[in-house]
Amino acid sequence: MGFGRDSAIALAVLLVFILLEFTGLRSAGLVDFAIRFATFGLLALSLNLLIGSAGLVSFGHAAYFGMGAYSFGLLMQTGAWSVPAAILAAVAMTALLALVIGALCVRLSEIYFAFLTLAFQMLLHSLILSWIGLTGGDQGLMGGIPKPPFLGVDLARQDHLAAFSLFCLVASAVALRQILRSPFGAALRMLRDNPDRAAFLGLSVFRYRLAAFVIAGSFAGLAGVLMSLYVSGAFPSFAFWTTSGEAIFMIMLGGVSVFLGPLVGTAIFLMLNDWITAVTEHHGLFLGIILLIIVLGLRKGLLDFAVEHWRARRGNQP
Amino acid sequence: MSGRLELQGLRKSFGGVVATDDVTLGFEPGTLSAIIGPNGAGKTTLFHLITGKLPVTAGRVLLDGAEITGLDRREIVRRGIGRAFQVANLFPSFSVQDSLAAALMAHAGRTAGLFSTFPPPDVQRQAEEVMELCGLTHLSRTEARHLSHGDQKLLDIALALALNPKVLLLDEPTAGMGPDERWRMIERVYRLWEARKLTLIFIEHDMDIVFKIAQSVRVLRYGAVLAEGTPEEVRRNPAVVEAYLGAEHAL
Numbered sequence: 001m002g003f004g005r006d007s008a009i010a011l012a013v014l015l016v017f018i019l020l021e022f023t024g025l026r027s028a029g030l031v032d033f034a035i036r037f038a039t040f041g042l043l044a045l046s047l048n049l050l051i052g053s054a055g056l057v058s059f060g061h062a063a064y065f066g067m068g069a070y071s072f073g074l075l076m077q078t079g080a081w082s083v084p085a086a087i088l089a090a091v092a093m094t095a096l097l098a099l100v101i102g103a104l105c106v107r108l109s110e111i112y113f114a115f116l117t118l119a120f121q122m123l124l125h126s127l128i129l130s131w132i133g134l135t136g137g138d139q140g141l142m143g144g145i146p147k148p149p150f151l152g153v154d155l156a157r158q159d160h161l162a163a164f165s166l167f168c169l170v171a172s173a174v175a176l177r178q179i180l181r182s183p184f185g186a187a188l189r190m191l192r193d194n195p196d197r198a199a200f201l202g203l204s205v206f207r208y209r210l211a212a213f214v215i216a217g218s219f220a221g222l223a224g225v226l227m228s229l230y231v232s233g234a235f236p237s238f239a240f241w242t243t244s245g246e247a248i249f250m251i252m253l254g255g256v257s258v259f260l261g262p263l264v265g266t267a268i269f270l271m272l273n274d275w276i277t278a279v280t281e282h283h284g285l286f287l288g289i290i291l292l293i294i295v296l297g298l299r300k301g302l303l304d305f306a307v308e309h310w311r312a313r314r315g316n317q318p
Numbered sequence: 319m320s321g322r323l324e325l326q327g328l329r330k331s332f333g334g335v336v337a338t339d340d341v342t343l344g345f346e347p348g349t350l351s352a353i354i355g356p357n358g359a360g361k362t363t364l365f366h367l368i369t370g371k372l373p374v375t376a377g378r379v380l381l382d383g384a385e386i387t388g389l390d391r392r393e394i395v396r397r398g399i400g401r402a403f404q405v406a407n408l409f410p411s412f413s414v415q416d417s418l419a420a421a422l423m424a425h426a427g428r429t430a431g432l433f434s435t436f437p438p439p440d441v442q443r444q445a446e447e448v449m450e451l452c453g454l455t456h457l458s459r460t461e462a463r464h465l466s467h468g469d470q471k472l473l474d475i476a477l478a479l480a481l482n483p484k485v486l487l488l489d490e491p492t493a494g495m496g497p498d499e500r501w502r503m504i505e506r507v508y509r510l511w512e513a514r515k516l517t518l519i520f521i522e523h524d525m526d527i528v529f530k531i532a533q534s535v536r537v538l539r540y541g542a543v544l545a546e547g548t549p550e551e552v553r554r555n556p557a558v559v560e561a562y563l564g565a566e567h568a569l
């Protein structure tokens with residue numbers, strides 16, 4: 001029921017975009033924005049499974065973004081992989097990494113969890129920098145990534161890549177939403193609300209949190225794949241703490257408690273970023289100030305605020 | 319009929335403080351008992367020991383003749399001992415019906431599914447039954463954090479009740495309530511006990527309530543059992559009168 005409706009909405013969104021894109025209305029700007037929106041939107045959405053639903057604030061989510069990008073890039077550069085197979089393999093490898101790191105992190109209490117996830121991310125980042133033979137070090141994965149067409153999709157074309165990225169985003173959003181609606185999702189929320197009582201009722205805190213960590217890491221890996229397709233390479237900055245910070249920033253802008261909040265935040269973040277970069281070189285400073293205003297002014301994300309406001313108004317009417 | 323709870327020589331010390339001192343008590347299946355005692359007498363600690371929240375220093379807990387001392391607290395819940403807390407212990411963002419459904423599913427080990435929708439209809443029906451029994455039906459869609467203090471306590475009891483316990487321990491079900499609300503709450507508790515025929519043990523400070531509804535009363539002081547018996551016997555017990563009830567309740 002809910003799943004069917006979500007799928008229908010997702011399909012409609014995708015069709016509208018493809019119609020826009022392929023019937024002459026397209027502009028290079030729109031296509032480019034769509035790819036970045038899908039990539040970072042997916043990253044933010046996957047992180048919000050941890051932050052919003054499981055109550056696990058990870059500071060190191062970009063590790064899985066970087067892992068997805070590098071795994072995919074390296075597999076494609078061997079020339080032996082088709083795009084879909086390499087995507088599946090890259091996501092699987094990212095899931096494995098999340099499983100190992102998660103197993104070490106999810107037992108810890110909040111602040112230690114946050115810092116240990118960050119520490120593992122920095123470890124991966126230094127590994128990328130120092131393993132020059134494999135990763136190209138601080139130059140990044142150079143030489144481009146071959147993108148052999150599959151099923152009529154040619155990802156070397158920007159318009160195809162935009163539609164494909166949006167497809168990945170929309171399909172992932174439908175899947176993530178189903179996860180939240182499922183009994184598993186309810187268990188995550190119980191653990192977020194009251195881990196003690198949840199454990200008392202028979203939930204294994206460790207197993208459920210680890211599962212959420214792996215799922216979120218896998219979707220971040222897929223976002224990394226899209227990023228690597230977009231730039232035709234992979235760079236150490238993908239796995240740097242600033243990328244994790246940006247994802248948290250997007251979630252805070254849009255809101256943690258509404259499912260689509262992170263996507264709204266991503267759109268605002270990207271537009272602000274483009275606009276601010278165009279007018280000043282101190283864009284970090286300006287973004288920081290805007291975030292401060294939103295966090296201190298509204299004390300929640302924009303969509304959180306809007307939904308609460310709307311509920312309150314509806315509640316007031318007799 | 320099952321639900322016999324026996325405590326044998328139960329002892330708990332925190333460093334130098336003896337919170338439970340050689341407590342031996344029996345609770346017959348289907349009875350309604352009160353535990354009373356001044357602040358710090360070790361009442362809550364006794365519940366912690368029974369439910370496995372704290373390890374015992376010495377002694378045994380038996381449920382229907384089987385020893386449950388030292389078992390994992392989840393296992394103790396599964397064997398049939400339910401418990402509501404002195405301070406309501408809830409899932410704040412869950413509505414009343416979802417709280418109950420979630421508790422039922424967690425207890426049944428059915429929370430691993432990714433493809434179905436929470437809550438499934440059969441669990442939903444069970445949750446409705448419990449809400450009916452506890453008088454929470456009209457609040458089914460209210461989030462736990464928005465409930466009144468009294469309704470939060472009630473939901474806490476409902477959460478324990480949803481797991482179908484043989485023995486239900488209520489830690490001060492009327493704590494923090496005004497006089498009217500207290501009586502409403504205790505009537506509910508009484509009706510639950512009648513409807514479910516479980517062994518119900520409650521901690522209570524209000525003597526009027528205790529003497530009105532309990533079949534038997536156990537008095538704790540400094541962690542030890544000071545007296546036990548019917549409300550009448552306890553009320554007449556000179557040691558209790560002197561140590562605890564004070565002038566206003568004496569005879």
Ligand SMILES: Nc1ncnc2c1ncn2[C@@H]1O[C@H](COP(=O)(O)OP(=O)(O)OP(=O)(O)O)[C@@H](O)[C@H]1O
Nearest residue numbers: 332335336337355356357358359360361362363364
């Ligand atoms: N975790 C603990 N560590 C140390 N001492 C404790 C601990 N828990 C309880 N105590 C002590 O054990 C004694 C009994 O406490 P308990 O909470 O069982 O009393 P109570 O009868 O429930 O009191 P109240 O009526 O105030 O709820 C008190 O002296 C308390 O300070």
Ligand SMILES: [Mg+2]
Nearest residue numbers: 361362363404
């Ligand atoms: Mg107490």
